[in-house]
Each structure stands twice: as structure tokens, then as C-alpha cells.
Amino acid sequence: MAKTIGVGVIGMGWMGELHSRSYTQVPIRFHEAVGQPKLVVCADEFEHRAEHAQRLYGFEKRTTDWRAVVDDPSVDVINLTTPNHLHVEIAEAVAQAGKHLLCEKPVGRSPQETARIARSVEEAGIISHVGFNYRWIPVLQYTKQLIDDGRIGAITHYRGGFLEGYAANPHAMLTWRFLKDIAGMGVLGDMMSHSLDMAHMLIGPISEVVAQKETFILDRPQSVAGEGTHFDIREDGPRAQVENEDYVSALLRFENGARGTMEACRVVVGEKIALMFQINGRSGAFHWHLERQNELEFYEMDDKDASNDGYRHLLSGPQMPFHSNFNPAEGLQISYDDTKIIEAHQFLEAVAEGRPSEPGLPEALRVAEVAAAMQRSWESGSWEKVTPISQ
Ligand SMILES: NC(=O)c1ccc[n+]([C@@H]2O[C@H](COP(=O)([O-])OP(=O)(O)OC[C@H]3O[C@@H](n4cnc5c(N)ncnc54)[C@H](O)[C@@H]3O)[C@@H](O)[C@H]2O)c1
Structure with missing residues (x-):
């Protein structure tokens, strides 16, 4: 039986618009989908961007305050498409609120920030998904x-x-x-x-x-x-x-x-x-x-x-x-934008069925661990093992 999932999108630039468009396409492209999105609220620090997105994609509400999205009782999942510096603070607030998170890559500004978000997602037991959409081609x-x-x-x-x-x-x-x-x-x-x-x-x-x-x-x-x-x-x-x-x-x-x-x-x-x-x-x-x-x-x-x-x-x-x-x-042909529709579908299905979604924060953490090893290698000039990130 279909399950309606309230969606909030934060950051209405290129990705925020694309993710919003993708949610609207999920019921059209995936007829049998259990997770059916309802676009509840979009947020951007610039009112004109939030207003534009609301008008185009049919969000019920708009705001310039991302906290209003996290606090909104009709929002079940939060789609995080701001620049990277806001990912830790917003993702931690999402985890604390017990809502589910679709976060754009690379997740944190640094491997350590990605590890921090991975930990709060795991501790809160929420479902996460990361925007590595090329996988879905x-x-x-x-x-x-x-x-x-x-x-x-x-x-x-x-x-x-x-x-x-x-x-x-x-x-x-x-x-x-x-x-x-x-x-x-x-x-x-x-x-x-x-x-x-x-x-x-x-x-x-x-x-x-x-x-x-x-x-x-x-x-x-x-x-x-x-x-x-x-x-x-x-x-x-x-x-x-x-x-x-x-x-x-x-x-x-x-x-x-x-x-x-x-x-x-x-x-x-x-x-x-x-x-x-x-x-x-x-x-x-x-x-x-x-x-x-x-x-x-x-x-x-x-x-x-x-x-x-x-x-x-x-x-x-x-x-x-x-x-x-x-x-x-x-x-x-299948297009770049189509991969984002598949991504939104994969995430919503996982949320509707209450199971982990992949690639989620654990997979982003594996990527971050390799990035951290590369950064160490820039300094040492030598081979570096990929190891867990200490915080
Ligand atoms: N998966 C992909 O292929 C892909 C492609 C591009 C970008 N990305 C990722 O998506 C994220 C966003 O990138 P983008 O290209 O859409 O950036 P962008 O600059 O086009 O959009 C970011 C939006 O966030 C808004 N914003 C900034 N501060 C905010 C705040 N405090 N509250 C609410 N909104 C705020 C900005 O006004 C802007 O509209 C980044 O993490 C980036 O790495 C992924």
C-alpha cells in the first residue's frame, strides 16, 4: 500500500531544483512505488529562490529559515542541497529530530565532517541517502x-x-x-x-x-x-x-x-x-x-x-x-536528470519500507576515508592506508 512521505528541501539552487523536480516525477516514472512524495516546504536563504521553487514544483509552503523545515511536523524527510558548510549543522538537526536525510555529496567539507554526520545518523537510527546519482545510470x-x-x-x-x-x-x-x-x-x-x-x-x-x-x-x-x-x-x-x-x-x-x-x-x-x-x-x-x-x-x-x-x-x-x-x-537515451529521479525513488522506497538506503552515510564514509588517505599522502608523499577517520 502506498505511503505518503512529506518532503522538505533546503537549498534551492541547481541541485535543490533538480531534487524537487525529481520527487514530482517519482510517481510518474515508478508506478508501483510504495513511497509517494508530498512536497511540503522548500527553503532558501534568498526569498526569491524559495518563491521560484515553490511556484515551479508546487510546495505547500516556503521559508528562508531552514530550521522551520526541520521543525515542520508534516515533513518526514529532508533533502539537503545547500553548499557543504551547512551540512553538519543541518544534518545533525535532522538526526536529532528523528527525520530521514537525503544529503548531497561530498556530505562534509572534510572527511572528518562526513564522519561526524555518519555518526549522528547512525546514533539517531535514521535512514540516509547520499547524492552519488551516477551509480543509477x-x-x-x-x-x-x-x-x-x-x-x-x-x-x-x-x-x-x-x-x-x-x-x-x-x-x-x-x-x-x-x-x-x-x-x-x-x-x-x-x-x-x-x-x-x-x-x-x-x-x-x-x-x-x-x-x-x-x-x-x-x-x-x-x-x-x-x-x-x-x-x-x-x-x-x-x-x-x-x-x-x-x-x-x-x-x-x-x-x-x-x-x-x-x-x-x-x-x-x-x-x-x-x-x-x-x-x-x-x-x-x-x-x-x-x-x-x-x-x-x-x-x-x-x-x-x-x-x-x-x-x-x-x-x-x-x-x-x-x-x-x-x-x-x-x-x-536516459539522461543525467533521470538518475536523480531514480535516486529520489530509491530513497523514498527505503523510507516507506523502513530499511537502510544505499548509498547512504556508511558508503559516503567509505569514500571520505579514501579522501582522507589521499590528503595524508599529499603531505607525506608516500603510500597511505585507508583507515577509519578519527575525530
Ligand atoms: N550529485 C551531483 O551531481 C551534484 C551536482 C552539483 C552539486 N552537488 C552538491 O549539491 C550541493 C549544492 O550544490 P549546488 O550546485 O546546487 O549549489 P548552488 O549554489 O546552485 O545552490 C545552493 C543553494 O543553497 C542556498 N543556501 C545557502 N545558504 C542557505 C541557508 N542558510 N539556508 C537555505 N538555503 C541556503 C543558496 O542560496 C543556493 O540557492 C553541494 O553539496 C554540491 O556538492 C551535487
Whole structure:
């Protein structure tokens, strides 16, 4: 039987709007869903953003005070899409109120903040979910099935990356993402967290890393809070210092013995949104790239007939998880926004059924532990083991 779940969304920027839109789509895309969202209240510190979101997505109420969302008795789950510096305070208030939490990645500004939120979520016994939405691309869920079915054998290599040029222009604005007080980590939190979650989901935990970082563009034009997006360009006005890393790369050792590499950058020239992986096992391999997110290159070794040796090109289709929630045809495209609808659905189903949701804070904590090891490696210049985070 369907269960209505009252939703409050805090932070009505890019993600807040996308999450809100996604909740409205859950009943349309997932007809059998048990968890049915009711958009109760949206909050933004800027009234015009809250008003805009209320009008577009049909929230019953709006506010400029996030505490009013947490305190609202008709709100069962809170969707946290503010910049990272507010995540600890709001997530702890949500946990104390005994409500459930969908928090955007990287969760905390630092691995330690993520660990702190993970602990309060665990102590309160609430259900959590984290916005690692790329996981939900049907082709990736299918890749996971093929790996688990042993189709490429034991994994030997993993090469992951997330290369974007959104800040490649030196006149790209200094939004909160470049500031330590608000974002915390640079690409290690913002982009590599997605790659790490993907690697963990596909082949399992990373045990050891050696990493490097760089900031290639040292200052940028200042932005105005409440205006525009982090894709905006401005050639005049005052500039200020970039405070976190543009680039991170690492060598990886996985618990299962696989070896790997990972690279993330926000200022690379040429690449638009190169989230990708190449995975090799003892009897097969995969290539995948977000710019062709509905396509998978799949290689299976055939000892009996090597005459047509090579990768097969698979397209997203109804045989893959979630594809048919969007369309019935093989090869028709699933979009980035669709992955957020799947994410909202997964979270609401877990809440409706009173069970843990994945990826939740435990999975975000695994990612944060790898990030902490990379940060230690920046200092030591050596291999660092992935260990629990001490607070
Ligand atoms: N999963 C993904 O693919 C993805 C993509 C982009 C961003 N994110 C994450 O989502 C979060 C938000 O990013 P964004 O790009 O939407 O940022 P954004 O700057 O577009 O939006 C943030 C919003 O929060 C509001 N806000 C700030 N302080 C507030 C307060 N005290 N109370 C209420 N609202 C407040 C801002 O006014 C703004 O509207 C970040 O944690 C980011 O890392 C995830």
C-alpha cells in the first residue's frame, strides 16, 4: 500500500531544483512505488529562490529559515542541497529530530565532517541517502551485474577519472566551490567523490593510495551570492584567491588485489564531462564514458574463437535496471536528470519500507576515508592506508 512521505528541501539552487523536480516525477516514472512524495516546504536563504521553487514544483509552503523545515511536523524527510558548510549543522538537526536525510555529496567539507554526520545518523537510527546519482545510470547497474556474475573474471585493473572544464576559463567565477570555508575540499570532494563511489560500487573497497594535487588557476572573479551558477563567466570586477585544489590524481590498491588509477580535474581544457572508467578482469573488460552514458564497451575473452576478437558495443535498453521506467526502447537515451529521479525513488522506497538506503552515510564514509588517505599522502608523499577517520 502506498505511503505518503512529506518532503522538505533546503537549498534551492541547481541541485535543490533538480531534487524537487525529481520527487514530482517519482510517481510518474515508478508506478508501483510504495513511497509517494508530498512536497511540503522548500527553503532558501534568498526569498526569491524559495518563491521560484515553490511556484515551479508546487510546495505547500516556503521559508528562508531552514530550521522551520526541520521543525515542520508534516515533513518526514529532508533533502539537503545547500553548499557543504551547512551540512553538519543541518544534518545533525535532522538526526536529532528523528527525520530521514537525503544529503548531497561530498556530505562534509572534510572527511572528518562526513564522519561526524555518519555518526549522528547512525546514533539517531535514521535512514540516509547520499547524492552519488551516477551509480543509477542503467548501463552502470548492468555493468555491476556483469561483474558480479563473473563475466570478466577477477578484476585486475581499474582506471577511473572525472575531468571537466567548467572552470577552465580563468574568468570562470569564484563561487563557493573554490572556498575552503564553504566547500572545504576542491575536486577531491566535489568530483572525485563520485568516481570513488563508482569504483567502490563496481569492484569494491580501496585499501591504499598515493596521491598528488594541484591548483592551476590561482585567482578568479568574485561571484555574488544568490546570483547565477558555477558555470558563469565574468571578465570584470574584483578577483580573489582560489583556496582548494583544481586537480587530484592517485594510484590505487583495492582490497581484492586490483590495481588502479584515478584522476579528477575542473580546469582541464577540451574535456566537457569526462567521468569514465576502464576495468579489466582476467577474462574480460569494460570501457564507459559519461558523454556516452548510454553506451558500454564490453569485452569477453573467447578462448575457442579469437577470429572476431574485440569489444562489443552495448546500448542501454529495457534489459538493464531502471531503463524501462523511462522508455520501452533499446537504445533510447536516459539522461543525467533521470538518475536523480531514480535516486529520489530509491530513497523514498527505503523510507516507506523502513530499511537502510544505499548509498547512504556508511558508503559516503567509505569514500571520505579514501579522501582522507589521499590528503595524508599529499603531505607525506608516500603510500597511505585507508583507515577509519578519527575525530
Ligand atoms: N550529485 C551531483 O551531481 C551534484 C551536482 C552539483 C552539486 N552537488 C552538491 O549539491 C550541493 C549544492 O550544490 P549546488 O550546485 O546546487 O549549489 P548552488 O549554489 O546552485 O545552490 C545552493 C543553494 O543553497 C542556498 N543556501 C545557502 N545558504 C542557505 C541557508 N542558510 N539556508 C537555505 N538555503 C541556503 C543558496 O542560496 C543556493 O540557492 C553541494 O553539496 C554540491 O556538492 C551535487
